Amino acid sequence: MFKAKIYVNYKPSVLDPKAEVIKNTLSRLGQTNVKDVTVGKYFEVLLEGNRDAVDQQVDALCDQMLANVNMEAYRYSLEEV
Amino acid sequence: MFKAKIYVNYKPSVLDPKAEVIKNTLSRLGQTNVKDVTVGKYFEVLLEGNRDAVDQQVDALCDQMLANVNMEAYRYSLEEV
Numbered sequence: 001m002f003k004a005k006i007y008v009n010y011k012p013s014v015l016d017p018k019a020e021v022i023k024n025t026l027s028r029l030g031q032t033n034v035k036d037v038t039v040g041k042y043f044e045v046l047l048e049g050n051r052d053a054v055d056q057q058v059d060a061l062c063d064q065m066l067a068n069v070n071m072e073a074y075r076y077s078l079e080e081v
Numbered sequence: 082m083f084k085a086k087i088y089v090n091y092k093p094s095v096l097d098p099k100a101e102v103i104k105n106t107l108s109r110l111g112q113t114n115v116k117d118v119t120v121g122k123y124f125e126v127l128l129e130g131n132r133d134a135v136d137q138q139v140d141a142l143c144d145q146m147l148a149n150v151n152m153e154a155y156r157y158s159l160e161e162v
Contacts, residue, residue, distance in 0.1 A: 035127040042123035
C-alpha cells in the first residue's frame with residue numbers, strides 16, 4: 001500500500017488571486033515581515049499495488065483530474081505505508 | 082528568514098465533498114485499488130524574524146485566517162531558508 005502526497009500549485013507565471021489577498025491583508029495588518037505567500041492544494045491518496053504501477057497511476061490522476069495542467073504544476077511523492 | 086509550510090485539512094469527523102467526488106469518480110473509472118483520498122490546502126509563507134516570533138505569528142495566521150478551526154485542522158513546519 002502506498003500513500004501519495006500530491007501538491008498542486010499555480011505555475012509561477014499565473015496570477016494567484018487568493019495568495020494576493022492574503023499578502024495584501026497581512027500587509028494592511030502591519031505584518032510587513034511576511035515576504036511571500038503561495039496557495040495550493042494538497043491531496044493524500046492511498047493506493048494498493050506495486051510502486052511502478054502506482055507511480056504511473058498517480059501521475060495520470062494528477063495530469064487528468066487533480067491539476068489543470070494549463071495553469072497548474074503538480075509534484076508528488078510516494079511513501080510505503 | 083523562515084519558510085512556513087502549512088497544511089489545512091477538514092477534521093476527520095467532517096464530510097469532505099471534494100474527496101468523496103474524487104473517490105467516487107475513480108471507483109466508477111475502475112480504479113478500485115484507490116482506498117482513500119483526502120483533499121486539503123497547502124500554503125507556503127516566507128517570513129523574516131527569529132524562530133519563536135515567527136512560530137507564534139504563523140500559529141495566529143492559521144488560527145485566525147487560513148483555517149476555519151470549527152471544521153478544519155492545521156499543522157505547519159518552519160524551515161530556515
